[in-house]
Amino acid sequence: MCDRGAELVSSAELADGSGTTAAQVRKDLSNFGSFGKRGQGYAVEELRARLESILGLVRPRRVAVVGAGKIGSALLGYRDLTSRGFEIIVAFDIDPDKVGRTVFGVPVLPMNELEHRLAADGIEIVILATPPAVAQEVANRVTSAGVAGILSFAASKLETDGSLAVRWMDVALELEGLSFLISAATNGVEEP
Amino acid sequence: MCDRGAELVSSAELADGSGTTAAQVRKDLSNFGSFGKRGQGYAVEELRARLESILGLVRPRRVAVVGAGKIGSALLGYRDLTSRGFEIIVAFDIDPDKVGRTVFGVPVLPMNELEHRLAADGIEIVILATPPAVAQEVANRVTSAGVAGILSFAASKLETDGSLAVRWMDVALELEGLSFLISAATNGVEEP
DNA sequence: TTTTGTGAATATGTTCACAGCG
């Protein structure tokens, strides 16, 4: 909307641009203050800046990828991350064939440099794209290096202390969710 | 647990294997009937079979990938999908350099064969890994081909009728979530 | 006017706690 030069946007417009309701948009935003203009809506540029600040993306977040396999290396070239405030600084892998190369402009380093480089490069978030068997060990090492968050593509549960935030992305889990919805739709589900 | 030959499992064990609580596990399972054994727990093999049936994965679901770019082709070789009940049958791309090749054993077909092959191959779920600009158009074509679900890697909202289920996976969105949590932790948040 | 911001009313989800049953 900023690019299109829009000045104001109402909660109703925001709602149907994002699949929710106007009341929900207003309630949610009101948690962070009241910066709408009654009778008009929200000032687009101010709203953008507020959201950026709420999300902690006033400065780009520094990200590293551990595991330069199929998913890991796909992420290294992912334009969308840059445009949304994340910089992929470095990647790590155990495979000597991958180490030393540069994938989409991102250097792939050996695992023994992990802690050192995470700290030296001021990495805040690690994307975990390793086989599940080593995910926990990497998570431990990453934690000790002072990283603040992990996004894990390994389905396995991670045991971590409260010092970092962890989120999961699991393609198979999402497909299972779809499969469940499809079955429910096919077999017919009761409404209360 | 089946592989390890376990006979029974309690809600408490299930809970701490999956990051929830025993009561939650029991409540959730009870939505689909009561098949636990009081005083003992759930029979592992029966539970597996029940979950498989609840999720609609008694037979593998047939999946196609549209867009054989970085993410799309990474998914084509993803072992985890097969082992969890999904078969990637075919992929589609618009790029003549990719069309006709086989990636990780999956044939890449041209976009003009989309509707025909989705129907002919009995595809139930489509993974959308195209640029956002064409996501809506592909979604329309996929809908008309009778597919039951879409998993979209394109952040853009999709306008679809109620005939299919849609889910999104958005790496940048998950990173935004982490960034928010990190900011909240750093700045300190009030507990009520 | 129009659209926000927000209490109050609903609705949904989670936890408690214990009767009931193997």
Add this chain to the structure above:
DNA sequence: CGCTGTGAACATATTCACAAAA
């Protein structure tokens, strides 16, 4: 006994509906 299944209690989230502000 021990652990499930489940109402009742509690907590959280969403929607309603309208006074207040530009």
